[in-house]
Amino acid sequence: MNNTNLESRRIVLLVIVLSIGIIFTIRLFYVQIINDKWKEESIKISETNLVIEPERGIIFDRNGKLLAANKVNFELRLTPSKIRDFDTTQLCELIHIDKDSLTRKINKLKRYWRSKQILIKTVPEKSLSKLNSLMYKYPGFELSEKSLRTYPESAAAHILGYVREVDGEIIKKKPYYRGGDRIGISGLEKYYEDELRGRRGKNQFLRDAYGNLKEMTASDTAQTGNNLWSTIDVDLQKYGERLMQNKIGSVIAIEPSTGEILAMVSSPSFDPNLLTGDTMSRNWRRLFLNDSLKPLFNRGLSSRNSPGSVFKMVQGLTAWELGVIDENTKIYCDKGVVGCHNHSAVQGLAGAIKVSCNPYFYETFKRISTSQDGENSFEKSRKGIELWNEYVTSFGLGTNLELDFPNYTIGNIPSVATYDKIYPNKKWNYRTCNSLAIGQGEMLVTLYQIANLSCIMANRGFYYYPHLIREIDGGTIDPKYTEKHYTKVGQDKFQLIVDAMQQVVEGAGGTASGARIEGIEVCGKTGTVENSRGKDHSVFIAFAPKDNPKIAIAVYIENAGYGGTWAAPVASLMAEQYLTDTIKNSWKEQRILDANLIPVSK
Amino acid sequence: MWFGISLTIGVLILLLDIEFIRKYIEVFYAITILLLILVLLVGTVRGGARAWFGIGSFGIQPAEFAKISVSLFIAKYLSNVNLGLHKLESKIWAGLILLVPIFLILQQPDLGTVLVFLGFILVFYREGIIGNILLFGILLLGVSVVSLALKDSTNTFFGFEFHSHYLYALVIVVIAFLVALGVNVTTYKRYRRAKHLRIVAVTVIGLILIPLMKIGLEKIPENHYQRVRVEIILGLKEDARGVGYNSHQALSAIGSGEFLGKGYKNATLANDRYNQVPEQSTDFIFCTVAEEWGFLGSFVLFSLYMILIIKIITMAERQRSAFGRIFSYSIASIFFIHFTINIGMVIGLAPIIGIPLPFFSYGGSSLLSFSIMIFILLKIDSDRLASFR
Numbered sequence: 001m002n003n004t005n006l007e008s009r010r011i012v013l014l015v016i017v018l019s020i021g022i023i024f025t026i027r028l029f030y031v032q033i034i035n036d037k038w039k040e041e042s043i044k045i046s047e048t049n050l051v052i053e054p055e056r057g058i059i060f061d062r063n064g065k066l067l068a069a070n071k072v073n074f075e076l077r078l079t080p081s082k083i084r085d086f087d088t089t090q091l092c093e094l095i096h097i098d099k100d101s102l103t104r105k106i107n108k109l110k111r112y113w114r115s116k117q118i119l120i121k122t123v124p125e126k127s128l129s130k131l132n133s134l135m136y137k138y139p140g141f142e143l144s145e146k147s148l149r150t151y152p153e154s155a156a157a158h159i160l161g162y163v164r165e166v167d168g169e170i171i172k173k174k175p176y177y178r179g180g181d182r183i184g185i186s187g188l189e190k191y192y193e194d195e196l197r198g199r200r201g202k203n204q205f206l207r208d209a210y211g212n213l214k215e216m217t218a219s220d221t222a223q224t225g226n227n228l229w230s231t232i233d234v235d236l237q238k239y240g241e242r243l244m245q246n247k248i249g250s251v252i253a254i255e256p257s258t259g260e261i262l263a264m265v266s267s268p269s270f271d272p273n274l275l276t277g278d279t280m281s282r283n284w285r286r287l288f289l290n291d292s293l294k295p296l297f298n299r300g301l302s303s304r305n306s307p308g309s310v311f312k313m314v315q316g317l318t319a320w321e322l323g324v325i326d327e328n329t330k331i332y333c334d335k336g337v338v339g340c341h342n343h344s345a346v347q348g349l350a351g352a353i354k355v356s357c358n359p360y361f362y363e364t365f366k367r368i369s370t371s372q373d374g375e376n377s378f379e380k381s382r383k384g385i386e387l388w389n390e391y392v393t394s395f396g397l398g399t400n401l402e403l404d405f406p407n408y409t410i411g412n413i414p415s416v417a418t419y420d421k422i423y424p425n426k427k428w429n430y431r432t433c434n435s436l437a438i439g440q441g442e443m444l445v446t447l448y449q450i451a452n453l454s455c456i457m458a459n460r461g462f463y464y465y466p467h468l469i470r471e472i473d474g475g476t477i478d479p480k481y482t483e484k485h486y487t488k489v490g491q492d493k494f495q496l497i498v499d500a501m502q503q504v505v506e507g508a509g510g511t512a513s514g515a516r517i518e519g520i521e522v523c524g525k526t527g528t529v530e531n532s533r534g535k536d537h538s539v540f541i542a543f544a545p546k547d548n549p550k551i552a553i554a555v556y557i558e559n560a561g562y563g564g565t566w567a568a569p570v571a572s573l574m575a576e577q578y579l580t581d582t583i584k585n586s587w588k589e590q591r592i593l594d595a596n597l598i599p600v601s602k
Numbered sequence: 603m604w605f606g607i608s609l610t611i612g613v614l615i616l617l618l619d620i621e622f623i624r625k626y627i628e629v630f631y632a633i634t635i636l637l638l639i640l641v642l643l644v645g646t647v648r649g650g651a652r653a654w655f656g657i658g659s660f661g662i663q664p665a666e667f668a669k670i671s672v673s674l675f676i677a678k679y680l681s682n683v684n685l686g687l688h689k690l691e692s693k694i695w696a697g698l699i700l701l702v703p704i705f706l707i708l709q710q711p712d713l714g715t716v717l718v719f720l721g722f723i724l725v726f727y728r729e730g731i732i733g734n735i736l737l738f739g740i741l742l743l744g745v746s747v748v749s750l751a752l753k754d755s756t757n758t759f760f761g762f763e764f765h766s767h768y769l770y771a772l773v774i775v776v777i778a779f780l781v782a783l784g785v786n787v788t789t790y791k792r793y794r795r796a797k798h799l800r801i802v803a804v805t806v807i808g809l810i811l812i813p814l815m816k817i818g819l820e821k822i823p824e825n826h827y828q829r830v831r832v833e834i835i836l837g838l839k840e841d842a843r844g845v846g847y848n849s850h851q852a853l854s855a856i857g858s859g860e861f862l863g864k865g866y867k868n869a870t871l872a873n874d875r876y877n878q879v880p881e882q883s884t885d886f887i888f889c890t891v892a893e894e895w896g897f898l899g900s901f902v903l904f905s906l907y908m909i910l911i912i913k914i915i916t917m918a919e920r921q922r923s924a925f926g927r928i929f930s931y932s933i934a935s936i937f938f939i940h941f942t943i944n945i946g947m948v949i950g951l952a953p954i955i956g957i958p959l960p961f962f963s964y965g966g967s968s969l970l971s972f973s974i975m976i977f978i979l980l981k982i983d984s985d986r987l988a989s990f991r
Binding site: 006007009010012013014016017018020021023024025027028029031032033035036037038039041042043044045046206207208209210214 | 851905
């Protein structure tokens, strides 16, 4: 063979060697510089972030008592791949669980063979120290601290709400949260979630191929959530919950001079601690699905009802302000268009409120409509209702009072549009809606708005948006809560109504003698809301003392009958407890505590 | 310790007369073959291969030394002036010198060393035992097998997605182009046309062959033992923790090095403290280099190997004796195959095959064997003026 030809093959070999070198360099350039994928992969496999959970903020009542706090709690976690033989019986005894369900739980976790998972959410406190000293016997098991939400006063369940571990749906909607995080689901826990949750910290570690952590490379400390100072007086709240046992309804007490809610009872209620820890989902199902009285429903904020006779004060003030009556106007109680109960002759507006005369207020409603300009009664009524609606809503009824709470109902004060919708030919006048005059019919409000009405009376014409939190550590509350809101009725007109309210309680023939408190001037107004499906609902609003009032209350008891019979004593007991810290008339207290006003379901 | 032994033996070699070594080459070869048989009978198993004579932690791999004696024997056989290389008989004898140790090592099995012996094809090519076409045919087959072994993947270059098949096809085209260029420079004009056509033809066959082999393998049922066997040999099913674990860890370590690297001893993956890269101190040692010194350091490493191999080739060409030339080419091809398979495996261009990176991977036998090769080379080169025959 030609030798020259063979020597030239050297070139071919050199080219092969060099092209391998070039190809490798290109590949390396791609892996190390162009493509970030492998850099990201390296972080994924070599770094572990240990999240430091922040402590959730604490909620105090107005006197510094703990409403919501955190309890030390240990979870038992398990890495199935690391299990060796262990003494099952002893472990079962320590964590209070029977052998079968332990085996079942462990088998369930075996699906994720190498990952650490939660076996028991709450290790019993008593066995904690013993279990801790015996942990070496249980390879694969690990005790890990995870604090638990707790409600030390076992009260105010509806106000506080509850927290729950986030699920996939929440994580999808709110990317901040990760598996195992807790989030407020209702109540203050939900509304102030961003303040309460704090900020997560994280420690970054390098790890080896077997998952063992090596050096820490970065650290970011967790920030505890902000503490909240509630306006609630937990003693009053608990007393209210006791009084309302075996009754359906709600009580709301507000400090009129600030709009701070002192108590908000919705009955039936429950212990908020039921919705924490291991038994939470079972209890939740019990409360939500299996209780016909719907204890999770917050009646004071979410139940819409007619206000009943307590509305007559608003009606009277509106008519007076519009000039269709004055304080001395007398109207004969003819029981013609609307019925009435038997009472003594009415001497002016104050008297009408004291005896709660239906025809009197019906007449004022009629006059508002007929005094307007217009060709016929339909047009006059349209103008009348429009004006009336404007005045009534200025009392906060049927409007959004901006409560710092995740969900509440606004209700509705009928307007021109309401009736145009019912009567598309617009042939309607004041006679169509005469029941509005006495707080019945299409008018729907919440007890929370009625309590606010009580504040307006106590303040003689203005109110603050009622609220539940008055201070946030490291934060500020919304300035809207310190802003005064005036009604459209002149403030000079309120004193007359207040005097009448005192007569309701203390005057001879008043409808609420059951609300009297020895030594304290109480002002009140009863209401009885007609109910087509059973006994009337009992309503009462009150404030005390008459001068410089400290507490304004609204009480609503379903199917209890007259407002004066049941709602009034509840309100007075609440006020007396709050103002004097004692109850002088223990017979009255006992009567309320003993009463069971829950209608027997047929 | 191994470094000391290597140095001592190296100095001994320099002191010996090359004629002394030449005289006993057949004996060395025979001893090697005996050792390869013996290791199959009494050897210990490490890393899945019965390749070691071990006393405690101390182990010797006879296959490493087989590389030297085979190189020497082939050099001696092919340099025999009386031999007609064009004769089929002598080609068969030359092949047998290779095939006996290949057969024995396959029984261990140690695929890496087998590939090193197959690398002698480059030497045969240089000596005219096989022609152009055969060389490219073999290269094509090699690339096809490699492409078969790699898991399906898509690579993104500048926003364009390439299926891995096309990437390897591209590699072949690049090689073919470079070879064509080389041929162009070194052949007489009248031969060029025909040679170009051959190269084009081989390239086209390669482009068709790669996908065909892939499809062919997939036609075999998933768990058929032949397929499993092929896949295990190719490294597809080697690892219990999932196919591609090694490659994934290695590429992550390399990728995290970026341009400048993390600095000496700062590796957080390819480090025996973290063990993220399996066989980090031996076969996957390049990961540590790439992670600690980045692209820059790796490029320097590549360049050093390229310079070493090219230097040995130029050294080979200046030998006056055929023996010296052939032996030098053998050593060059051994280094080249080690470099190609080892780096190719680590950077994800070749299947996972256990083979050390010369002078970097931890391992006494390989360090000693590579040192002996270099020292013999030096000795032969220094003696070249004396060998006029």
